[in-house]
Amino acid sequence: MTGNGIVITMKTDTHDFERDCVAHFLEKHSRRPSSERGTDHASDILELVHSYVCGPVHIISVGGPRYLLTFIDDYSRRTVTYFIKSKFEALGKFKEYLKMTENFSGRKLKVT
Numbered sequence: 001m002t003g004n005g006i007v008i009t010m011k012t013d014t015h016d017f018e019r020d021c022v023a024h025f026l027e028k029h030s031r032r033p034s035s036e037r038g039t040d041h042a043s044d045i046l047e048l049v050h051s052y053v054c055g056p057v058h059i060i061s062v063g064g065p066r067y068l069l070t071f072i073d074d075y076s077r078r079t080v081t082y083f084i085k086s087k088f089e090a091l092g093k094f095k096e097y098l099k100m101t102e103n104f105s106g107r108k109l110k111v112t
Contacts, residue, residue, distance in 0.1 A: 042074035046107045049073055051094065053087055071097045 042048040055067030065083035069090055072079045080101075082093045098109055 044107070045073060045075050045105050046101060047075060047110045049109060051090075053090060069093055071101075073101070 050072045052070045052072075053067055054070070057066055057068065059066070061083070063085075065085050067084045067087060067089075069082040069084050070079055071094070080097055082089075082097075084090065084093060102108055
């Protein structure tokens with residue numbers, strides 16, 4: 001059980017999850033060496049935020065979330081992950097993430 005009372009139970013055979021989601025997620029997060037990045041890397045918090053929706057995944061969980069939604073700050077690499085039931089929840093979660101991060105950092109989002 002996590003601190004917020006959500007229980008996640010995974011099937012013993014997680015092959016589908018690993019193939020369909022984790023490998024895709026890791027592939028998306030490969031980074032070029034810093035010498036090759038040039039100026040496309042953010043120079044401050046909330047200058048650039050990446051977002052990914054992964055799913056539907058084959059995980060049995062209380063409440064029924066089937067998607068993973070991540071927000072990654074390009075500068076700090078701080079990652080926030082939400083478990084959502086459908087892709088329609090993504091905008092609401094983005095607004096929640098944005099409000100939380102802007103309040104925490106004192107900065108405003110520049111690019112998504």
